Amino acid sequence: MARTQPTSFLRPTIRDxxxxxxxxxxxxxxxxxxEPHTSPELHARIMRVVDRxxxxxxxxxxxxxxxxxxxxGCMVSDISNPLYSExxxxxxxxxxRAGYVLMLGxxxxxxxxxxxxxxxxxxxxxxxxxxxxxxxxxxDFTSAxxxxxxxxxxxxREVPGAPSVRADHRGGGFEVTRYLIGLGHRRIALLxxxxxxxxxxxRVAGYRQAHIEAGLDVDLDLVRPQVHGSGIAFxxxxxxxxxxxPPTAIITLGTHMLASVMDALASNGIRYPSDISLxxxxxxxxxxxxxxxxxxxxxxxxxxxxxxxxxxxxxxxDGDQAQDTRxxxxxxxxxxxxxCAEPRAK
Amino acid sequence: MARTQPTSFLRPTIRDxxxxxxxxxxxxxxxxxxEPHTSPELHARIMRVVDRxxxxxxxxxxxxxxxxxxxxGCMVSDISNPLYSExxxxxxxxxxRAGYVLMLGxxxxxxxxxxxxxxxxxxxxxxxxxxxxxxxxxxDFTSAxxxxxxxxxxxxREVPGAPSVRADHRGGGFEVTRYLIGLGHRRIALLxxxxxxxxxxxRVAGYRQAHIEAGLDVDLDLVRPQVHGSGIAFxxxxxxxxxxxPPTAIITLGTHMLASVMDALASNGIRYPSDISLxxxxxxxxxxxxxxxxxxxxxxxxxxxxxxxxxxxxxxxDGDQAQDTRxxxxxxxxxxxxxCAEPRAK
DNA sequence: CTCAATCATGGAAACGTTTCCAAGAATAGC
DNA sequence: GCTATTCTTGGAAACGTTTCCATGATTGAG
Numbered sequence: 001m002a003r004t005q006p007t008s009f010l011r012p013t014i015r016d017x018x019x020x021x022x023x024x025x026x027x028x029x030x031x032x033x034x035e036p037h038t039s040p041e042l043h044a045r046i047m048r049v050v051d052r053x054x055x056x057x058x059x060x061x062x063x064x065x066x067x068x069x070x071x072x073g074c075m076v077s078d079i080s081n082p083l084y085s086e087x088x089x090x091x092x093x094x095x096x097r098a099g100y101v102l103m104l105g106x107x108x109x110x111x112x113x114x115x116x117x118x119x120x121x122x123x124x125x126x127x128x129x130x131x132x133x134x135x136x137x138x139x140d141f142t143s144a145x146x147x148x149x150x151x152x153x154x155x156x157r158e159v160p161g162a163p164s165v166r167a168d169h170r171g172g173g174f175e176v177t178r179y180l181i182g183l184g185h186r187r188i189a190l191l192x193x194x195x196x197x198x199x200x201x202x203r204v205a206g207y208r209q210a211h212i213e214a215g216l217d218v219d220l221d222l223v224r225p226q227v228h229g230s231g232i233a234f235x236x237x238x239x240x241x242x243x244x245x246p247p248t249a250i251i252t253l254g255t256h257m258l259a260s261v262m263d264a265l266a267s268n269g270i271r272y273p274s275d276i277s278l279x280x281x282x283x284x285x286x287x288x289x290x291x292x293x294x295x296x297x298x299x300x301x302x303x304x305x306x307x308x309x310x311x312x313x314x315x316x317x318d319g320d321q322a323q324d325t326r327x328x329x330x331x332x333x334x335x336x337x338x339x340c341a342e343p344r345a346k
Numbered sequence: 347m348a349r350t351q352p353t354s355f356l357r358p359t360i361r362d363x364x365x366x367x368x369x370x371x372x373x374x375x376x377x378x379x380x381e382p383h384t385s386p387e388l389h390a391r392i393m394r395v396v397d398r399x400x401x402x403x404x405x406x407x408x409x410x411x412x413x414x415x416x417x418x419g420c421m422v423s424d425i426s427n428p429l430y431s432e433x434x435x436x437x438x439x440x441x442x443r444a445g446y447v448l449m450l451g452x453x454x455x456x457x458x459x460x461x462x463x464x465x466x467x468x469x470x471x472x473x474x475x476x477x478x479x480x481x482x483x484x485x486d487f488t489s490a491x492x493x494x495x496x497x498x499x500x501x502x503r504e505v506p507g508a509p510s511v512r513a514d515h516r517g518g519g520f521e522v523t524r525y526l527i528g529l530g531h532r533r534i535a536l537l538x539x540x541x542x543x544x545x546x547x548x549r550v551a552g553y554r555q556a557h558i559e560a561g562l563d564v565d566l567d568l569v570r571p572q573v574h575g576s577g578i579a580f581x582x583x584x585x586x587x588x589x590x591x592p593p594t595a596i597i598t599l600g601t602h603m604l605a606s607v608m609d610a611l612a613s614n615g616i617r618y619p620s621d622i623s624l625x626x627x628x629x630x631x632x633x634x635x636x637x638x639x640x641x642x643x644x645x646x647x648x649x650x651x652x653x654x655x656x657x658x659x660x661x662x663x664d665g666d667q668a669q670d671t672r673x674x675x676x677x678x679x680x681x682x683x684x685x686c687a688e689p690r691a692k
Numbered sequence: 693c694t695c696a697a698t699c700a701t702g703g704a705a706a707c708g709t710t711t712c713c714a715a716g717a718a719t720a721g722c
Numbered sequence: 723g724c725t726a727t728t729c730t731t732g733g734a735a736a737c738g739t740t741t742c743c744a745t746g747a748t749t750g751a752g
Contacts, residue, residue, distance in 0.1 A: 410738065
């Protein structure tokens, strides 16, 4: 009887509900969890009290007892990168609908933050994990990940023992490079993310493949992986343009990097498509509305997020079965605009 | 003794640690929580076992007992909006550093998702809440919020009883409008977000104020709040341009909306700055690199996120004191580029 | 009409921590 | 050298659920 009259400043517990309704705690739990074997009258009586008291179950207690936290971890290097934020947005929508809450962990490319997040995932007994593209040479992180027995999906990333959802960056890189080669370009610069991140790795592979198929050598000096942040692309582009054998075409990421590249072109007095051809990867307002508009390799970011979320939910439901870990690929699409031309005759 | 030998597939608990170290559970807890009154030898012995077993405390149990979840809620309408994602990114960094995990709730402007998220905040006993700009006419949400006794910060939003961090959208709207009026414009269209969202409300207020100070009437037909998503600005701009008294200047948001506006101008054969002047709110790559570059009202998004996070942390630490709920304003800055001119003589 | 099966409910033991309290050991004050 | 304090540790009671088990009531089969 001690808790029949709940003190006003304390949130009501399931015992308060049980006491006020004159039933047992277990009945309240059963009703709240829609279990069978509960009479309609009991249900009505309990729900009335629940509403009156504004009872809301304490999810930590639920998690402790039932071993499900209804929480999904989402590890991403940089949520302010529009490529990621669009995928996260779509995934969150899908997971929210299924009753899960997303826990965000932005790693900012630091391995120490990655391992810290994995630790948080373990302590909080999260139910699943979405792992976005990141540096796959981080060994501490990889080994921390290996100890994690948890449904997991890689997004533009390979995760041992887990399926991944990816855009076909290799195919995209191939298509774009082949297109430029077809126009007659022989020195094509590729500005992409760090080499150890899957999309970049794949992109470079596609770039090489296109060269090989055309019987051309690859000049690795033209492949310039960019470190994150700042407008580092700027100096790389300047260096290339001012070098002995400047490129006649540039492939760059469509995010901030494209803006840096355009700055670099401008400050070297070089115009596209007349002086140099330009293709970007990842469609943006800037690519669409620059003058001339920039030909772009694009793919469906939201769809990747959605598929990743759905696949994760399936794996959570199916438990240990469904060990199909084949990657799911989404196609890229090349949008031709007006930023490319045949290279200048010497 | 029953649990001295932990079964391999179960995660070790604090009892396992205690048993293996031959000490009491409470000692382990004390050591782990860095409490005073623990001898160095005990500390060393326990930590050795903790490391060997790979023990990680179950945060649900901690939350249940200690009434702190180390979790911050983050309610935002749309995480894929770059304005929001940059603020969230900065806030997350600050909160992560303090040991908190961010729980993301994207509401997509739906009140039902807002109230659902508040419910999640309550059930999970989150320690604080970051509330980003949203429709302030949502009454169910507002009343749900009122029952929430929890440190809370509004970001570009007013929250009763809580401080807010905001850009000075009113001042910014005023400055931009005054600038255009100064150039001679008398019909200035304002395309902004929904009227019930604070930044828009304030912006419109600044816009009116500039008109009033100049002794001009405000034609409310020129103020066009835009519903979210899609390129709705497109049809509004077309309608204005084709109307009887088209505007000679347009103020628009710098996000996707700017692209829509540019499309609308293009498809009506109208060029800026010669035919019409253009200013956007919120700096983007597009605004910087469009030709001509677009004059922009900007402010420090990351700083807003950081300040919001820090203020929230203070409030969590200070408990019920520190009831200073005055809003913190950040200034806007007008960047003059090449998108404005005096209006055409008739 | 009886016995077995099912239904509806209650009681109590978990889940894995933290924290309160008690108690013995060590230290300090005089 | 004795008492009053402070240190160090252990035991046990919470925290608020879910779930297992037991029990009485109801139903169904023959």
